[in-house]
Amino acid sequence: MSAVIDVRQLSKSFGSVRALDELDLTLEPGEVHGFLGPNGAGKSTTIRVLLGLLRADAGDVSVFGQDPWQKAVGLHNRLAYVPGDVNLWPKITGGEAIDFFASLRGGLDRSRKDELLQRFDLDPTKKTRSYSKGNRQKVALIAALASDVELLVLDEPTSGLDPLMELVFQECIREAKLAGRTVLLSSHILAEVESLCDKVTIIRQGRTVQTGTLAELRHLHRTSVVVVCDGDAASVESLPGVHDIRRDGDRVLFNVDDDALPAAMGRLLPLGIRSLVSTPPTLEELFVHHYGNGAAVGAGGEQS
Amino acid sequence: MTATMTASRAMRHSHRDDGGNLVATGRLTRFALRRDRVRIPVWAVSMAGLIGYFGLVIPIAYPDQAALQTRAAIMKDPAGAMMTGPGYGVENYTLGAMLANELLGMLAAAAALMSIFLVIRHTRAEEETGRTELIRANIVGRHAPLTAALIAVAIANAAVTALLMIALVGNGLEGVDSLAVAAGVGLVGLTFGSVAAVTAQLSEHARTASGMAGAVLGLAYVLRGVGDAQELGGSALSWLSPIGWAQQTRAFVDLRWWPLLLCVSLTVVLLVGAYLLAAGRDVGAGLVPARLGRANATAALVHPAGLTLRMERGSIIGWAVGLFVFAALTGSMGQGIVDSFESQPQFAEMFGALGGGDVLRRTLVTFLGTFAMAVAVYAVISVNRLRREEAEGRTGAVLATNMSRPHWLLSSLAVTALGSTVLLGVTGFGLGAGAGASIGEPSLAWDFTLTALAYLPVVLFFAGLAVLAYGLLRLGGWWVWLLLVGSILIGIYGPLLNLPDAVLDAEPFGLVAQVPGTEVDAVPLLWMSVAAVALFAAGTLAFRKRDLEA
Numbered sequence: 033m034s035a036v037i038d039v040r041q042l043s044k045s046f047g048s049v050r051a052l053d054e055l056d057l058t059l060e061p062g063e064v065h066g067f068l069g070p071n072g073a074g075k076s077t078t079i080r081v082l083l084g085l086l087r088a089d090a091g092d093v094s095v096f097g098q099d100p101w102q103k104a105v106g107l108h109n110r111l112a113y114v115p116g117d118v119n120l121w122p123k124i125t126g127g128e129a130i131d132f133f134a135s136l137r138g139g140l141d142r143s144r145k146d147e148l149l150q151r152f153d154l155d156p157t158k159k160t161r162s163y164s165k166g167n168r169q170k171v172a173l174i175a176a177l178a179s180d181v182e183l184l185v186l187d188e189p190t191s192g193l194d195p196l197m198e199l200v201f202q203e204c205i206r207e208a209k210l211a212g213r214t215v216l217l218s219s220h221i222l223a224e225v226e227s228l229c230d231k232v233t234i235i236r237q238g239r240t241v242q243t244g245t246l247a248e249l250r251h252l253h254r255t256s257v258v259v260v261c262d263g264d265a266a267s268v269e270s271l272p273g274v275h276d277i278r279r280d281g282d283r284v285l286f287n288v289d290d291d292a293l294p295a296a297m298g299r300l301l302p303l304g305i306r307s308l309v310s311t312p313p314t315l316e317e318l319f320v321h322h323y324g325n326g327a328a329v330g331a332g333g334e335q336s
Numbered sequence: 337m338t339a340t341m342t343a344s345r346a347m348r349h350s351h352r353d354d355g356g357n358l359v360a361t362g363r364l365t366r367f368a369l370r371r372d373r374v375r376i377p378v379w380a381v382s383m384a385g386l387i388g389y390f391g392l393v394i395p396i397a398y399p400d401q402a403a404l405q406t407r408a409a410i411m412k413d414p415a416g417a418m419m420t421g422p423g424y425g426v427e428n429y430t431l432g433a434m435l436a437n438e439l440l441g442m443l444a445a446a447a448a449l450m451s452i453f454l455v456i457r458h459t460r461a462e463e464e465t466g467r468t469e470l471i472r473a474n475i476v477g478r479h480a481p482l483t484a485a486l487i488a489v490a491i492a493n494a495a496v497t498a499l500l501m502i503a504l505v506g507n508g509l510e511g512v513d514s515l516a517v518a519a520g521v522g523l524v525g526l527t528f529g530s531v532a533a534v535t536a537q538l539s540e541h542a543r544t545a546s547g548m549a550g551a552v553l554g555l556a557y558v559l560r561g562v563g564d565a566q567e568l569g570g571s572a573l574s575w576l577s578p579i580g581w582a583q584q585t586r587a588f589v590d591l592r593w594w595p596l597l598l599c600v601s602l603t604v605v606l607l608v609g610a611y612l613l614a615a616g617r618d619v620g621a622g623l624v625p626a627r628l629g630r631a632n633a634t635a636a637l638v639h640p641a642g643l644t645l646r647m648e649r650g651s652i653i654g655w656a657v658g659l660f661v662f663a664a665l666t667g668s669m670g671q672g673i674v675d676s677f678e679s680q681p682q683f684a685e686m687f688g689a690l691g692g693g694d695v696l697r698r699t700l701v702t703f704l705g706t707f708a709m710a711v712a713v714y715a716v717i718s719v720n721r722l723r724r725e726e727a728e729g730r731t732g733a734v735l736a737t738n739m740s741r742p743h744w745l746l747s748s749l750a751v752t753a754l755g756s757t758v759l760l761g762v763t764g765f766g767l768g769a770g771a772g773a774s775i776g777e778p779s780l781a782w783d784f785t786l787t788a789l790a791y792l793p794v795v796l797f798f799a800g801l802a803v804l805a806y807g808l809l810r811l812g813g814w815w816v817w818l819l820l821v822g823s824i825l826i827g828i829y830g831p832l833l834n835l836p837d838a839v840l841d842a843e844p845f846g847l848v849a850q851v852p853g854t855e856v857d858a859v860p861l862l863w864m865s866v867a868a869v870a871l872f873a874a875g876t877l878a879f880r881k882r883d884l885e886a
Contacts, residue, residue: 046621083473085619105359105477113473119465121371132367136360136474172470185473 034097036061036183036214037082042091043238044077051077053238054091059216059231064209066229067218068319074238075218076116079187082216083113095183112137112176116188116218118168120160126171127156133175140178148174151200165192177204184208184215190224202228222316234319254287254317257296257310263303268296287317359477364484368458369491376492379450383443383521384499390439391507394431397834404429411437414565414672415699419706419828422560422570422580425589432509432588436517440587444579445557447496447525451489452549455532458485461542463620472619482533482614486607489529497522513587516596520582523599527578528553530606537613540622547654554658556580558665565669578602640739640747645754648718652755655714659707659759660766666703667770667784670696674775697852700771701787705845707763708791709824711756712798712845716816718752719802723813726885735884742876749803749872756795764788783852790850793864797844800871807878809885 037059044052052074059065069075080086082095084104093100095107120129127149134140149156154170163171169192176184184205190198198221205215205228219225225232226246233243242249254275259265265284269277273292278285288296300308369376398404408429410416417423421441425433459482462468468481497518504514528549535548560580563573574580584595613623636642674696722745725731734744768784771777798820805813826835826843840846847860 080469080619083469084478085469085472086621087616087618104472105356105475108473108475111473113470115466115469117466118470119467121467123371133470133474135363136471136476138475 035059035094036096037216038092038094038097039078039082040092042078042081042093043089044074044081044086045089051238052081055235055238056240056243057233058243059214061214062209062212063230064205064215064217064228066225066232067216067235068220068222068225068232069218069235070319073235075235076187077238078235079113079185079216079218082185083108083111108137110181111183111185112179112181113185114169114172114176114187114189116191118165118172120163120168120171122161123159125157125159126154126163126167129160129171130156130175130178133172134178137179137181141180144178145174148178148204151204152197166194166197169193170197173201173204177208182213184213186216187218188220189217190219190221198224222319254289254313255293255310256285256287256313256317257308258283258285259300259305259309260284260307261300261303261305265300265303267303268299271295271299287313357477357479358483359475359480361477361480361483361487364471364476364480365487368484368488372454372488372492376450376454376495379446379492380495380499383446383496384503386443387435387439387500387503388506390435391431391503391509393833394434401429404431404434407434412568414669415703417564417568418561418666418669419703420564421583422564422574423568424586426568430588431507432513435504435509436513436583436585436587436589440517440520440583441557441560441579443500443521444524444582445553447493447521448528448553448556448579449550450496451493451525451529452532452546452553454489454492455485455529456536456542456546456549458488459533460536460539460545464540464542466620469619479611479614482536482610486529486533490526493522493525493529496525510588513591516585516587516591516593517582520585520587520596520599523596523603524578524582527599527603527606528556530603530610533610534606534613537610537617538623540620544650547651551654551658554662558662562665562669565672640734640744641750644748644751647721648751648755651714651718652758655711655755655759656762659710659763663703663707663763663766664770667700667767667772667780668774670700670771670774672774694853696771696775697783700767700784701849701851704764704767704784704788704791705827705849707767708760708788708795708845709820709827711759711763711791712795712820712824714759715752715756715795715799716802716820718755719749719799719806720813722748722806723809732884741880745803745876745879746872749799752799753792753796756799757789757792760788760791760795761785780852787850787852790848790856790861791845793861793868794844794848796868797864797871800868800875803875804871804878805875807875807882809882 035058037057039055039057041054041056042052043050043054055074055078057067057078067075067078077086081088081093082100084100084102084107087101096110098107100107120126124132130145131140134145152170152174154167154174158167160168160171169189173189176186190201193201202224205217208215215228217225217229229246231243231245232249234241260282261284266277266279268274268284268286268288271288271292273289274296275287275289276285286296398407408423408426411420411423411426411429420439421437423437425437459468462471462481471481472478500518500521501514504517505511531552532545532549535545535552536542538548539545556577556579560570560574560577560583563571563575563577563580564583566573570580570584574584578599581595581598585592617623634642637646722731731744735741764784764787765781767788768781769778771784772780798816801816801819802813805811805816823843823845826839827845830840830843844864848864850856
């Protein structure tokens, strides 16, 4: 089956500012794809190009095999969008706003709307003027999730939601995945991406720096180890592939490249391990690795 | 289940794909009309009400033909023509001719303003807040939002036309000629709605887009004003203005329809332009890409007044340029006014209500009063910016620092006062310079700059009312506009309507008027200043005591 979203070498400038610089992004049908990058990396710009709101300067962009700039209306039949910053008309209620969006996509499943209103704990009778940021966000989320579409395009959709609502959101995304929908999830909330996404694309300064499954990305990176030994665990410092070693009371903390892990364990065993915790790298670490300093870029992954 | 879902999608897909760029226009139009369900009727009823009111009052103020002819004499004078219309049918002035000559231009400008506000509100303002993006991400054609806004504005102008028609015919006027006047107003409205459709494509910001369209409207009014002043019945310049076209139907005198076709043609051209501009551009973008600014704030900016000044700078410059041009053009008719007064002394009496000084100075002071009214409108708009600042949460962010409420409010007021002073000075200078050039007396420029500044207390008085309304937020701001528009209407039309002297004297703009070269009457200036300061204080006090909205 052909890709739902296929972006190759996409470039877009605003005046002299180059927002996207030959960016690549591919989503296969049915996958939940995390789209990560620091502020200003070009996530929202990419999404606006995918929606046909911005015109690409160069590169190939296709959504469901079609050019979003030319075929925006037809494509919007098949996708729903939630922006990170939702602004609503002040004098209507939240329920009216949801129905208005629904009417723009040809109707609404009322029981689905009611169910989502309940799950997201949103009062639809209040005027949007009185809504907090989180509640405005819920309006857009409910309108999108209640619609019968194949692709959900979500641009930092949980900004402003509390942790409980974030759990509800994650449930909804899992249900969408079960229903066979494809999801593009741009996010800063790394735990969310880790728990939801099959694949991840990381971009920086308008370029894709890495893309792959979470397992693939982890494979290329490091394990964090916290160990307490009878002997001095800090002696692993001399091994190649061991980084960032530091002491915290009895505990010794370090990061180790995955291929150096056996050697490190071999060094620790004779020292009498009393406790050992090893964790896979969190996406925070991937972020720091890629964005902490410019020199780190270029390490591992499918480079583009 | 998946299969049926897919099938229904496919059906919907094929069904909805056909409309292309205009899909969902109907839905968006209904939504726009719903949002404007109060706004549009208020405009239409107010405009029709003005006609109805004049229809009732003028037969009382001008009971016979002789009285009407004295009024017609004003239309023959360049100054009168400048402010109103071309002056058709002045040989045998009637109620219909009077309304067509003297009110049509004003009503057309009002319909134009309404249309500009409506179009920008539903296009660029929506885009600026990001709501267009939310809408366009649905099954909505590229041109649907613009088209919906234009249909809504066409419906609004149709409503204005219908109600004006009812008001005119209700005054016992000829049906066909009434239709020409009413349709003329509606078509000018539509023309400027189309101007706004173009400016909405140019700027990223709604305020700038309305400002540009408003400047075109101002220019159109001035062009026909100067054109009408040059020659009875209008000259070539009158024909450069859509408002002039509506007036050139010569309704109630010698009706002709074809000038309205010019409005229609220009509308079509502008709309084609707007759609061409809209077709190729990104959502949210203007045609002029945003420039980069400096990384660090200057010392002036970090002061709250400095920040406000930066926000207001563009608007002050825009008003200053517009008022200067209008004032200089008005002043340049000085020689014409002097000539006509010399040949027909009865005009001098009509314009010389203020007493003292020479005829030219007294007449120009009447105009200066009108310009001061415009500056008062600026002052109220400038103060009302505080409402938006608060509603959008920026005031809350500022007051969360160690900035006190009075300090914040007074800093903002300082900018309004500065802007008002600049605008009055520029207007007076323009009027005096124009007049001075026409009669060879350059010193008039400085005389009128100072005279114009005498209006500062009354402008600040209205700013003070707006501050009080801001402090007492729950009351709304409409009553400030009611008082201001009421004062303006009494100031302009009061003498025409033979209102009691007590009412005319209480009108604030007349109260502070000074004639250059005569002794300054400081008492009303002083009282007005005291009132302005008292209003500032009361407004600040009220603002300190109330909850912040957002």
